[in-house]
Amino acid sequence: MDPALVARAAALASDGRAIVGIAGIPGAGKSTLARDLVAALENAGTRAAYLPMDGFHLSAAALARRGLAERKGAPETFDVDAFVAMLGRIRAGEGVRAPDYDRGLHDVVPDRLAIPTHATVIVTEGNYLGLRSEGWGAVRPALDELWFLDVPWDVARERLVARRIATGRAPEPAAAWVDTVDAANARLVAATRVTADLVIPG
Numbered sequence: 001m002d003p004a005l006v007a008r009a010a011a012l013a014s015d016g017r018a019i020v021g022i023a024g025i026p027g028a029g030k031s032t033l034a035r036d037l038v039a040a041l042e043n044a045g046t047r048a049a050y051l052p053m054d055g056f057h058l059s060a061a062a063l064a065r066r067g068l069a070e071r072k073g074a075p076e077t078f079d080v081d082a083f084v085a086m087l088g089r090i091r092a093g094e095g096v097r098a099p100d101y102d103r104g105l106h107d108v109v110p111d112r113l114a115i116p117t118h119a120t121v122i123v124t125e126g127n128y129l130g131l132r133s134e135g136w137g138a139v140r141p142a143l144d145e146l147w148f149l150d151v152p153w154d155v156a157r158e159r160l161v162a163r164r165i166a167t168g169r170a171p172e173p174a175a176a177w178v179d180t181v182d183a184a185n186a187r188l189v190a191a192t193r194v195t196a197d198l199v200i201p202g
Contacts, residue, residue, distance in 0.1 A: 001036045001040040008145075009121050009123070013046065019090060019091065019121075020145055021124050021125065021145070022037075024125075027156030028149045028202055029159075047121070049123070050122075053125060054101035087143075088142065097113065130192030130196060149200050152202075157179075
């Protein structure tokens with residue numbers, strides 16, 4: 001973990017609680033970076049917690065009811081209002097229980113993650129933190145900083161296909177999903193790079 005990133009995140013909380021967002025295209029490695037940053041902050045003596053945007057996916061049942069199952073991962077398949085409300089509670093200093101996304105279950109697990117009151121740096125990550133449309137525009141102002149993890153699509157694509165195969169898809173359907181749904185989402189996310197305070201080469 002780059003010590004400069006750890007120091008930068010810790011400094012944001014010098015006057016109280018801070019929320020750091022990490023955005024990037026699907027497969028960029030956002031969750032790995034976020035978890036590593038939380039661990040490094042804790043090791044350096046700064047209380048930190050992790051809040052993944054993926055926990056705010058609509059449930060599998062809700063996606064099916066709305067006819068969105070085949071677009072899972074697109075902006076409209078998340079409960080952005082609930083995510084913004086959670087960021088507001090965190091900003092207010094509350095201790096909260098947050099949802100998580102389980103890749104084995106392919107569904108949301110409510111209240112699985114704890115964000116205690118003593119956590120001073122909360123690291124959130126997700127594709128659409130810099131998006132300005134469809135209700136997502138309220139996310140960026142809730143963050144102290146937004147970092148963008150910049151990874152080439154060919155690298156991300158390879159990771160995404162491998163991930164979908166590992167969670168049960170056959171190779172051809174896995175690649176087809178990545179080249180349609182994930183690729184479209186990646187183009188949307190790439191355009192939000194300009195909203196970031198810091199761009200990190202992946």
